[in-house]
Amino acid sequence: MTSPPPAPAGYSAVFAETGFNAYVGPIYRADDGSHFLFTVREVHMNGGGALHGGMMMALADIAMGKTVHAALEGGRAMTISLSCDFIGAVKLGEAITSRVSITRRTRSIVFVTASLDVEGRAIMTATGLWKILGDG
């Protein structure tokens, strides 16, 4: 696997040396934690000339999961449910901003929402549940 291009100023690549995240990435996280950034390449497209919905859902899942793990400070969690609404299409080369917020965190579940946009144009909203994995 070739190394990803250097992160834009103010961003760091979401850690991924192997697997799906490395294969579809890079995805960048703003150093202040406020959002994630992803630019659409040819491999991410559908046959209709727009970003594939699967990649859009994957992007929401990754941004939400990274945000949950940051909030857990070393704890682990896994996605148990994700609902995604497709609001708008994204073209090749466009950069998607993903903003995530944690709605509520209980002992075992984290409730998360995300909104994705391209320069202020809404493209997806997502809500999801992450199960916090126990100590034993």
Next chain:
Amino acid sequence: MKPLAPARQVAAPEGWTHAAQFDPFEAYLGPFFERWVGVAHEFAFILDDRHLNAKEVAHGGALMTFADAVAGYCVWDATERAPCVTVSQQTNFLSAATAGDLITCRPIVIRKTREIVFVRGDFQTSERAIFTATSIWKVFAKG
């Protein structure tokens, strides 16, 4: 439309054939497989290193993409390949799967209106349920 070659050559399991792929992102994660069981159209894919997360289990993004693809084939079957887009997808992740697992699905149309199709798919290995997805599709008149 001319089908795309999958990014990796993977032999079809016995009884399955390669499903034609038309979306670059699906070919990037593919191949996907299909078979007919009577009137039921079933789909499958085999997890490999491209589909895993850091814990080496299936990444939700790969599973959701497969679900979207399967639902798309299902909507095509129900609409004589009318142009269509996903409006919403809900996915519940039931248990982990890992490299080498064959994940199969027999998607069904729950309801079809003039403009909207509701689809459901349960995805499993030979041993257990892995995830389930429902989706809502907008269908456009054929141009």
